[in-house]
Amino acid sequence: MENTENKIKITLDGKTIYARKGSTIVEAARENGIYIPTLCHFEGADPKACCRICTVKINNRFMTSCTTPVSEGMEIENNTEEINDLRKSIVELLFVSGNHFCPTCEKSGNCELQALAYRFKMLVPRFPFSFPRKEVDASNPKIVKEQNRCILCKRCIKTIRDEEGRHYFAYKNRGQHLEVVLDPVLGADMPDELAKKAMENCPTGSILYKGKGFEQPIGTRKYDNQPIGSEIENQS
Amino acid sequence: MNKKVIATTSLAGCFGCHMSLLDIDERILDLIELVEFNKSPIDDIKKFTKPVDIGIIEGGCCNSENVEILKYFRENCKILVSLGECAIMGGLPAMRNGISVEECLNEAYLNGPTVQENHEKIIPNDEELPIILDRVYTCHEVVKIDYFLPGCPPRADLIWNALYALVTENPMELPYEVVKFD
Numbered sequence: 001m002e003n004t005e006n007k008i009k010i011t012l013d014g015k016t017i018y019a020r021k022g023s024t025i026v027e028a029a030r031e032n033g034i035y036i037p038t039l040c041h042f043e044g045a046d047p048k049a050c051c052r053i054c055t056v057k058i059n060n061r062f063m064t065s066c067t068t069p070v071s072e073g074m075e076i077e078n079n080t081e082e083i084n085d086l087r088k089s090i091v092e093l094l095f096v097s098g099n100h101f102c103p104t105c106e107k108s109g110n111c112e113l114q115a116l117a118y119r120f121k122m123l124v125p126r127f128p129f130s131f132p133r134k135e136v137d138a139s140n141p142k143i144v145k146e147q148n149r150c151i152l153c154k155r156c157i158k159t160i161r162d163e164e165g166r167h168y169f170a171y172k173n174r175g176q177h178l179e180v181v182l183d184p185v186l187g188a189d190m191p192d193e194l195a196k197k198a199m200e201n202c203p204t205g206s207i208l209y210k211g212k213g214f215e216q217p218i219g220t221r222k223y224d225n226q227p228i229g230s231e232i233e234n235q236s
Numbered sequence: 237m238n239k240k241v242i243a244t245t246s247l248a249g250c251f252g253c254h255m256s257l258l259d260i261d262e263r264i265l266d267l268i269e270l271v272e273f274n275k276s277p278i279d280d281i282k283k284f285t286k287p288v289d290i291g292i293i294e295g296g297c298c299n300s301e302n303v304e305i306l307k308y309f310r311e312n313c314k315i316l317v318s319l320g321e322c323a324i325m326g327g328l329p330a331m332r333n334g335i336s337v338e339e340c341l342n343e344a345y346l347n348g349p350t351v352q353e354n355h356e357k358i359i360p361n362d363e364e365l366p367i368i369l370d371r372v373y374t375c376h377e378v379v380k381i382d383y384f385l386p387g388c389p390p391r392a393d394l395i396w397n398a399l400y401a402l403v404t405e406n407p408m409e410l411p412y413e414v415v416k417f418d
Binding site: 224 | 301321325327328330331333335366374376384385388410413418
């Protein structure tokens, strides 16, 4: 029998689950084999709640589940038609507000944004394309920073640091001109492992590790055969 | 049952989607039992000779001729299907969007590293040439599109499943494995 000591009871899509005190809704759901999509939120970093893809409905109010802690008796709607359509529209907005040309992207098949589009059955974005002009920075010896694919999730800024805690990536400009840049001085001596990790932590193909492209054949990539989130839903 | 009439065209595309259509392999024999092709590069019929049930569009619109043909298809087809990345999202041709036409033409004909002999600095401008649009437009930005089948190219199984469903007037089943953007 499940040990419910130090746990609180919540309802997720009508199902009663037990969650650790102090955990967020995303964590509680994952620990119970329920997938709530996240893009800007990344394990090991403070949640930022900027992408809104993890939006759920609590007591008839939309809230982000990556920043909302569970509380006793909370009733949460997650996998409903309304919320999934909202999430789909967020994915569509991200597609039209950048330049996401999947066939030319090394990250295709392993991209979380693309995988969410597959999961929510996006065949075409319902919003007008903006085709903004954004630059590619390939000046670094290890990394290509492809701003066209950046969704400004801040995962690279939060997770890629050197031993002294200095950030390799940073935000530049504001508002619609906001972009992520790689520090040219610090980035010049970036260790290989960290450069690979930066590519791995990026949910899209905005950060690419130079020297090896299209490593995995089509059909064997991460999201080719199983939708994103299946690893959580299929855990026993 | 009367055979459904199908037409296809390639606008600003690379013909990869048409190649993928041929990749349905021996199922093409089943298809030919069910459909009749009208205007299409496959049979080289240039103009519609009868009303068409299903029009399949590959590629987006990068010039005035593409827009003209797309509108011609919309007028003559009951159902219009956008096939592939270029038709749906602009694809590779749309990578020029955000760059001005002047800059593109200068790069292609005057300043590009592969331009070798253009001493008179001519940019093709014959009146018979279609006009390049300010940017590449996806098909649904120009006319109403009824169905979208993504992929670059779309998987042959996706094309077959969708086409079979449309021809037999059954609901479309698009399994996860076959709906891909690349």
